[in-house]
Amino acid sequence: MESGCDSGWSWVVLTCVLLSQVAMGGICLTGGVMYVIIERQFGENPVGNFWLCAMPFTMWFLSPPLGSFLTNRYGYRVCGLVGTCAASLGLMLSFFVKHRDPLFATYGFLTGFGLGIHYTSGYAALNDYFDKYKVLATGIASIGNNVGLVAFSKLISVFDRRFSFSGTMLILGGLMLNLCPLSIAFIPRRCTQKVNEIKGLDDKKCINIFLLKNLSFVSWIIANFFTNISLSIYFLQLPAYSIQTGFTEENFSILWLSYGVSNIVGKVVFSALAQSPRVNTIVLYTVCLATSGLVIGLTPVLLTQTGVLVLTGCVGFFSCVTGALIAAVTFEIVGFENFADGMGLVMPFKSFGNLIGGPLGGLLLSSTGTYSVSFYTAGSSMLLASLFVLYPELNKRFGLDTYRSKRKLKSELRVEKNTVAANTCETEALTQRVINIDIKSRKCIDECINE
Template identity: 20%
Template sequence: MPPAATTNLGYTPPDGGWGWAVVFGAFISIGFSYAFPKSLTIYFKEIQEYFSVSYSAIAWVSSVMLASMYAGGPVSSILVNRYGSRPVVLVGGIMVSAAMVLASFGTTIMHLYLCVGVVGGFGLAFNLQPALTIIGTYFQVKRPLANGLAMTGSPVVLFTLAPLNQFLFDSFGWRGSFLILGSIVLNCCIAGALMRPVNKHVQPKPKTEAPLCNGADTEGDVVVDSSAQAANLLTEENQIEEKNQGPVHKFIDVSLFKHRGFLIYLTGNVVMFFGFFAPVVFLAPYAKHQGIDEYSAAFLLSIFALVDMLIRPATGFIGNTKWIRPRIQYFFSFAVSYNGICHLLCPLAPGYVGLVVYAIFFGLGFGMVSALLFEVLMDLVGAHRFSTAVGLVTIIECGPVLLGPPISGALVDIFGDYKYMYYTCGVLMLVPGIFFFVMHYYNYKKLGEEQRQTVTVVKRTSEETVELNMNQGDTTAHHFSQSSGHEPSMSRQKL
């Protein structure tokens, strides 16, 4: 099994220390980025009645917010590469807070689209991208575990906000609740303050190489590390390629669209995201549609979030083991397929007990996918290209993220039943899961062949270099014998 993408950061990541404080900051920032749009679904039924709009129209609030968060990915990546993670997260927290305060004065559904959806979504993008990127600068060996812990922020925040939003609505209405949420989300600024830039002045481990000498024992003394030389050869080729890129490359690494693993990841994710968020968005409305009271419906989100909360760090721990990490792409493929099966079986779950069981199993699958979602991308492209890669992924994925929930809501409006929506989401998750299994097997096979070819080339080059040095030694000895008027010694002749 080929190793992960070679990452030449130029320094040794600490894999701990202040990095754990950074993980905590990312925990808060990622938590609000993903949980905030989901937690707002508590207000959907009431806002829908207030503005007299359809299911699909109200679903646009969360979908526009998520789509804006994904569309802001490249902008956030550029700002992170230019200014670092800390200031970008601080600005993002202020933007989301201002968006919720302005939305509390909304008079039309379009007002909510602009404030909560666009402004708030871009603010969440400025929270998400830096948090994901900075973990790769602090961790390398323990990176899957660190990513798993940071991604746990989403279910923890959702577990807290789901019942809190119901309480705020009962006490202050949706307008007063939005004002209070605007102050709560300022905790993202505290998270940004923890994201201190990593100390990159740590010297990398020295590389010891045996010198090439002209002597009798040279051939036996030379130690050729073919794998290391292959990695250095690939790194040099990447550096040359980067120098030949135009000015666009300074902001967007367009060469990623020639990267086989990146294209596999992107293709599967585009399909997957059409059915990824909709089951969460409509979980509480689905329960209410079946006659379940509001608090019990909101409690389903808490159950889902609790299971999600527990499985994410467990997934990071499992993904960091020596058995799973070389095959982490297969682990991700299984998680995506498992989600699809859960959605296909959801309509068969009877009553509230059935929905509780579905929330538990769905929480397991959703947590596994979320914990691995960006780790597998970093595994494919390397930490040094991750910031640009995640920006490109999010801008392309904003389409399915934007359209997924409204299309699902339209299915509910057309058929008057939620089961067709869950069937559709199940297929949209199961198909890319199978696609990932097949294509990652192909990708691993091709990577193995390419690595063996590179090692063969390096070995041949090393052998030719040694032979050339030996021939130079023979020539030197011959000239020396002619100039001195004596025959070369037996040992020199043997050389």
């Protein structure tokens, strides 16, 4: 089977990445379901429990810098295997935990850390194996997260009822090991035409932090920070809030079904739109974020099962761009050469937003006693994120960075001119001193001759 760009083996790799995303989404996106279980298992403590349930998702996005390093140094196959083993070990160690706090290290840190490394390897492989259909491939791969969310939200509830919390962790750890054979399919390669354009890419040893000098990229990572504050609050509090509107622990998985199906449809629709050269990916991303923020803010207004179900579907449809188009927008801002480093720098900011969103939501719930303020905060954060996403497009159209660069260049030229003038004065003064010394020397010589 061919192993070139957009060839037969490329689609095999895409299938493996898709299945990997199912497992990763099933663990990291079900924090709201885990919150209900952990609260029942270890007691009520909204801030601590929300923080714990946000940890896998947080570490998933915090570990890609190391994943980027491993990918650049050892290849994405090794990176995928290392991440898989770490994630599985974290879940299996949670089987032995009898108190909540050690779960921060096992279920929270180690599991999320491993999944983040595997995530980076999968998307790095897609970046290598696809060229013409890159946007479509990343969009299809991200569908796996939604399938995992729908399937695992139900499975985790069933496992908990039948095997208790400890048994559930052990089973999930075993399921994660299935990512090992999927990682083996990531055969290291580079598209020949791109290798010729980028000399020495395989020799990179660290992340290019100079990308942070690019204001468009900085605006993009800030947007991801606020996006994940919003999504963290929403994901973690929706299941518990839905119980107040009439859902039960046994059937609130229908909310995730509504979210997951609409999210999948959205990813197909928006990935296809982004594939068209007539569609501006950044503007599309901005509109979807703004719409998501408005819908999230409306969640406390509709206190019926039907209302919550419809709004959940709308959030799923429009927020899908955070998975389907994040690679495409990053690629558009930083280019192919810096893509892996760009993704590696974006993900930590997503994780910081997620890390803040969990306990922030718990704090708002504890202090107000209602979920309304949390959803209003989440909606506002998403709207703010949409404004930051728009900056790279404004910069491209109106040359905001160009104006800044011109001012900086004028300042540098002014300093250089002053330096040259100062050096000229010093040179002239030195020349005059030499002339004076030379005159004095000649006078001394003449006096000696006359004597």
